[in-house]
Amino acid sequence: xxxxxxxxxxxxxxxxxxxxxxxxxxxxxxxxxxxxxxxxxxxxxxxxxxxxxxxxxxxxxxxxxxxxxxxxxxxxxxxxxxxxxxxxxxxxxxxxxxxxxxxxxxxxxxxxxxxxxxxxxxxxxxxxxxxxxxxxxxxxxxxxxxxxxxxxxxxxxxxxxxxxxxxxxxxxxxxxxxxxxxxxxxxxxxxxxxxxxxxxxxxxxxxxxxxxxxxxxxxxxxxxxxxxxxxxxxxxxxxxxxxxxxxxxxxxxxxxxxxxxxxxxxxxxxxxxxxxxxxxxxxxxxxxxxxxxxxxxxxxxxxxxxxxxxxxxxxxxxxxxxxxxxxxxxxxxxxxxxxxxxxxxxxxxxxxxxxxxxxxxxxxxxxxxxxxxxxxxxxxxxxxxxxxxxxxxxxxxxxxxxxxxxxxxxxxxxxxxxxxxxxxxxxxxxxxxxxxxxxxxxxxxxxxxxxxxxxxxxxxxxxxxxxxxxxxxxxxxxxxxxxxxxxxxxxxxxxxxxxxxxxxxxxxxxxxxxxxxxxxxxxxxxxxxxxxxxxxxxxxxxxxxxxxxxxxxxxxxxxxxxxxxxxxxxxxxxx
Amino acid sequence: xxxxxxxxxxxxxxxxxxxxxxxxxxxxxxxxxxxxxxxxxxxxxxxxxxxxxxxxxxxxxxxxxxxxxxxxxxxxxxxxxxxxxxxxxxxxxxxxxxxxxxxxxxxxxxxxxxxxxxxxxxxxxxxxxxxxxxxxxxxxxxxxxxxxxxxxxxxxxxxxxxxxxxxxxxxxxxxxxxxxxxxxxxxxxxxxxxxxxxxxxxxxxxxxxxxxxxxxxxxxxxxxxxxxxxxxxxxxxxxxxxxxxxxxxxxxxxxxxxxxxxxxxxxxxxxxxxxxxxxxxxxxxxxxxxxxxxxxxxxxxxxxxxxxxxxxxxxxxxxxxxxxxxxx
Numbered sequence: 024x025x026x027x028x029x030x031x032x033x034x035x036x037x038x039x040x041x042x043x044x045x046x047x048x049x050x051x052x053x054x055x056x057x058x059x060x061x062x063x064x065x066x067x068x069x070x071x072x073x074x075x076x077x078x079x080x081x082x083x084x085x086x087x088x089x090x091x092x093x094x095x096x097x098x099x100x101x102x103x104x105x106x107x108x109x110x111x112x113x114x115x116x117x118x119x120x121x122x123x124x125x126x127x128x129x130x131x132x133x134x135x136x137x138x139x140x141x142x143x144x145x146x147x148x149x150x151x152x153x154x155x156x157x158x159x160x161x162x163x164x165x166x167x168x169x170x171x172x173x174x175x176x177x178x179x180x181x182x183x184x185x186x187x188x189x190x191x192x193x194x195x196x197x198x199x200x201x202x203x204x205x206x207x208x209x210x211x212x213x214x215x216x217x218x219x220x221x222x223x224x225x226x227x228x229x230x231x232x233x234x235x236x237x238x239x240x241x242x243x244x245x246x247x248x249x250x251x252x253x254x255x256x257x258x259x260x261x262x263x264x265x266x267x268x269x270x271x272x273x274x275x276x277x278x279x280x281x282x283x284x285x286x287x288x289x290x291x292x293x294x295x296x297x298x299x300x301x302x303x304x305x306x307x308x309x310x311x312x313x314x315x316x317x318x319x320x321x322x323x324x325x326x327x328x329x330x331x332x333x334x335x336x337x338x339x340x341x342x343x344x345x346x347x348x349x350x351x352x353x354x355x356x357x358x359x360x361x362x363x364x365x366x367x368x369x370x371x372x373x374x375x376x377x378x379x380x381x382x383x384x385x386x387x388x389x390x391x392x393x394x395x396x397x398x399x400x401x402x403x404x405x406x407x408x409x410x411x412x413x414x415x416x417x418x419x420x421x422x423x424x425x426x427x428x429x430x431x432x433x434x435x436x437x438x439x440x441x442x443x444x445x446x447x448x449x450x451x452x453x454x455x456x457x458x459x460x461x462x463x464x465x466x467x468x469x470x471x472x473x474x475x476x477x478x479x480x481x482x483x484x485x486x487x488x489x490x491x492x493x494x495x496x497x498x499x500x501x502x503x504x505x506x507x508x509x510x511x512x513x514x515x516x517x518x519x520x521x522x523x524x525x526x527x528x529x530x531x532x533x534x535x536x537x538x539x540x541x542x543x544x545x546x547x548x549x550x551x552x553x554x555x556x557x558x559x560x561x562x563x564x565x566x567x568x569x570x571x572x573x574x575x576x577x578x579x580x581x582x583x584x585x586x587x588x589x590x591x592x593x594x595x596x597x598x
Numbered sequence: 599x600x601x602x603x604x605x606x607x608x609x610x611x612x613x614x615x616x617x618x619x620x621x622x623x624x625x626x627x628x629x630x631x632x633x634x635x636x637x638x639x640x641x642x643x644x645x646x647x648x649x650x651x652x653x654x655x656x657x658x659x660x661x662x663x664x665x666x667x668x669x670x671x672x673x674x675x676x677x678x679x680x681x682x683x684x685x686x687x688x689x690x691x692x693x694x695x696x697x698x699x700x701x702x703x704x705x706x707x708x709x710x711x712x713x714x715x716x717x718x719x720x721x722x723x724x725x726x727x728x729x730x731x732x733x734x735x736x737x738x739x740x741x742x743x744x745x746x747x748x749x750x751x752x753x754x755x756x757x758x759x760x761x762x763x764x765x766x767x768x769x770x771x772x773x774x775x776x777x778x779x780x781x782x783x784x785x786x787x788x789x790x791x792x793x794x795x796x797x798x799x800x801x802x803x804x805x806x807x808x809x810x811x812x813x814x815x816x817x818x819x820x821x822x823x824x825x826x827x828x829x830x831x832x833x834x835x836x837x838x839x840x841x842x843x844x845x846x847x848x849x850x851x852x853x854x855x856x857x858x859x860x861x862x863x864x865x866x867x868x869x870x871x872x873x874x875x876x877x878x879x880x881x882x883x884x885x886x887x888x889x890x891x892x893x894x895x896x897x898x899x900x901x902x903x904x905x906x907x908x909x910x911x912x913x914x915x916x917x918x919x920x921x922x923x924x925x926x
Binding site: 092095097099127132133134135136137140141143145148149150151152153154155162163166167198200211214 | 821822823824826827828829830831832833834835841842845846919920921922
């Protein structure tokens with residue numbers, strides 16, 4: 024048994040380093056379906072160089088993920104590579120065209136994981152739940168480097184140490200569900216780096232993570248890239264991340280390359296119309312919305328619609344409760360948008376659900392002032408009162424796919440609140456649904472269609488139409504734009520603000536995205552571990568945060584400008 | 599883990615007490631008792647039994663006492679002496695009757711299980727991996743055929759074929775000369791020779807449904823992201839299939855062990871009757887029809903105990919193979 028010297032490959036590389044690791048020319052990948060061929064990747068060319076980062080950006084359906092998977096020939100069924108070449112340059116000067124290899128053959132398998140490794144978006148589902156972390160990492164070492172079990176284990180511990188997993192010698196024997204999202208992504212990275220690959224493909228590796236965790240993972244990838252001289256192909260839809268880490272950028276749309284070039288050129292001198300639009304809609308979310316800038320500021324003494332006092336929501340046993348919402352006090356004024364920002368687990372969603380009393384709060388008061396001036400405490404309200412109040416406080420959900428019943432037509436979905444509350448039926452209902460659809464910018468002729476016939480943005484409009492159908496006074500929007508592409512996001516927010524002015528609505532706008540908050544909200548509350556750490560006007564919180572946590576949070580957000588790279592200046596908040 | 603097992607075993611005791619009582623009540627629920635059935639059988643062959651004889655019989659069997667007293671006698675007999683009572687119909691201790699049959703039932707069920715899983719799991723995996731291929735369509739066709747054919751019909755057809763076409767004797771698990779012979783190698787060989795017909799018949803429908811279940815489980819797992827990850831590591835297709843999706847697709851089967859054990863007794867009664875197999879099923883049916891209450895009661899108690907043990911075993915196994923499950 025010979026032990027492979029892990030550093031030998033790099034030594035060779037130093038002798039004669041071929042700059043390009045992978046050259047892709049005119050790659051075409053098709054998905055034959057019953058209704059015709061979907062050209063997911065349609066003539067894409069690019070080069071990935073040693074030690075450099077190529078960012079592939081595009082909105083959903085642009086084919087960026089399929090491009091990445093085509094390189095390793097792991098495209099999902101029934102996709103297949105139709106034409107093109109993908110030259111992988113080896114350190115010894117030889118090259119192999121990956122496109123000509125059989126997808127199940129020995130040669131491509133020798134490339135996967137050893138020369139080109141890949142990490143994925145969902146670190147939870149991308150790792151097997153029933154195998155230990157160590158087992159899954161060691162597998163690569165046993166397969167490609169033919170190490171003995173003992174050596175593989177030692178190297179696995181070393182890899183886990185490199186990706187900064189605490190107590191790596193114990194972590195080796197643990198399961199993925201015992202780790203947090205960020206830790207799982209570190210495990211994925213350790214697995215990808217196991218054989219010192221020449222190239223790392225990262226497919227949206229930070230999309231499912233909080234900004235502070237994202238910053239740490241990006242940092243880690245950067246550092247490991249410098250140590251190992253890897254080429255990195257980074258797929259993302261987040262222009263902030265692109266600006267922060269990219270050397271070169273490839274902009275994709277509908278399977279085609281719209282524009283490619285150095286990161287500075289893409290952001291500051293884009294040539295292509297689509298790129299301009301993309302950068303434009305990202306920059307738009309960097310400041311306050313135009314219609315909010317034009318509007319006269321809300322009166323300081325505007326009456327509050329909802330006053331929340333010392334709200335508590337505890338889960339689990341009363342002896343050792345999990346304080347999801349811990350002593351929160353807030354006011355929502357008439358006609359204003361209150362943003363609630365925080366990372367996952369901060370309690371912002373629980374807070375929103377308490378407002379509609381989907382959860383029964385453990386303590387505190389939520390005083391809701393009705394249109395006639397009477398005040399109801401939502402925490403203690405009886406069933407009848409609650410029902411009436413719920414007509415006036417509505418909700419918009421994050422997932423535009425999951426929150427619409429696929430077996431109901433759009434007319435049924437939008438009209439349901441009117442129908443169940445006995446407000447309208449028959450042709451009157453039909454008329455009101457048409458008016459509502461018109462209000463949110465949907466063609467009323469489409470009302471007999473089912474949700475699957477609509478795009479993500481249109482589905483979210485359906486959700487909004489349903490929310491405003493009962494003439495509500497308050498709308499709780501929980502991550503209402505998170506599932507949408509960036510170009511749709513500002514459109515959706517503009518629509519919501521137009522409706523706010525027309526219908527005199529108050530919004531409670533829950534989001535993890537500071538850009539969206541800044542664009543739309545009048546005031547912001549920052550939540551951390553169930554508590555509100557800071558509340559203030561949007562400008563004050565975003566530009567001059569007072570609380571150390573808010574400062575840390577803001578410092579971790581990558582700015583969509585490669586000239587303002589700030590990730591290295593970020594700091595952590597330790598409570 | 600040990601604490602969990604101990605707790606579960608302790609809980610089985612009150613469950614069994616309740617079950618045994620309910621079983622006893624259930625058996626008594628139909629009008630009449632064993633004596634009524636016995637007299638009716640005699641009457642069918644023109645023998646008249648007068649009321650006094652009937653009363654005598656009842657007194658001898660203890661059927662004239664209140665039900666609660668009968669139950670008390672029965673359950674204390676089991677608990678203190680391991681005595682399950684006497685079968686009215688067979689005039690033999692229930693214990694002897696049951697154990698003799700259970701051994702053969704066990705052999706038959708185990709052989710069927712091996713055949714079913716051995717066939718169904720690979721075919722199910724194949725059928726999922728090569729979805730909508732010719733092979734998948736063939737497997738699907740035959741599995742629906744297997745599901746659709748009633749097993750007693752298949753038993754009759756196979757019996758006809760075996761007896762008429764191949765001249766093999768069918769029915770039972772032994773040839774005549776071995777029926778009452780002591781166990782020997784030759785007798786075991788004879789058993790194997792007879793076993794294949796019932797095993798095929800019993801395995802057909804089981805295999806058919808299992809193929810479908812395995813196929814569906816696998817299809818769920820095959821699209822999971824961890825399969826793509828494994829592929830991106832460079833594992834060969836066979837190795838990654840066996841290590842990841844198959845492993846997870848098998849989990850639901852472990853839960854089925856819970857009802858596998860009680861099936862030992864009550865499963866496949868019709869086939870056993872058609873093939874006149876000396877297994878537990880036909881005996882259970884007969885004892886229920888003739889209200890042979892101690893025999894029937896012992897069977898029901900056995901089924902319930904096996905159900906409880908089966909679910910305990912599958913819970914423990916599940917916790918062993920799936921680290922996400924924590925027993926407490």
